[in-house]
Amino acid sequence: MGEFRPVPDALGYLAGRWRVERSVRDLASGDDGEFSGTTVFSPVDSGGLLHHESGTFVWRGVPRPAERTLRFLPGEADGTADVRFTDGRPFHDLDLSSGRHVADHPCSADLYRGEFTVRDEDHWRTVWRVRGPAKDLVLTTDYARAD
Known part of the structure; x- marks a missing residue:
């Protein structure tokens, strides 16, 4: 991928509605799936954002509704985020100041x-590589601003 776009304020950048396209590849079985839907980052009283994703996940040819919710809270450093599951457990940190994290x-x-990785003001991507005894996956998600 080419250059990344630095984002001084991760929460400010993410706020709003995004179209989401995700590919899921199980490297162990060779199975492929895809998710298509929307993610909305809406403000919460704590100063962070509530991330709600909803759409359709197709796995082995079977479509089913899918959704998840995360909390993106202000991080320790200015412009960063502390991403948590809805029950408060930590998920990961997020610092987009270089355009890549x-x-x-x-x-x-x-x-x-x-x-x-942030491509421009309206497009960003996540690639999750999951390895271990239970999983061997690659999840690639492209986000395009829908507002």
Whole structure:
């Protein structure tokens, strides 16, 4: 991928509605899936954003509704975010000041490594590589601003 766009304020950049396209590849089985939908980052009283994703996930040819919710809170450093599950457990940090960020999230014996890249003011991408005894996945998500 080419140059990245620095983002001085991650929460400010993410706020709003995004179209989402995600590919999911299971490297162990060779199965592929895809998710298509929207993500809305809406303000919450704590000063952060509530991330709500909803759409359709197709796996092995079977479409089903899918959704998830995360909390993006102000991080320790200005312009960064502390991403948490809705129950408050930590997920990962996010610093887009260089336009690119790598974050790790251990989940049982598996490790999720996410790479976040900002292409321009209306497009960004995440690539999660999940490795461990239970999973061997690559999830690539492209976001396009819908506002």
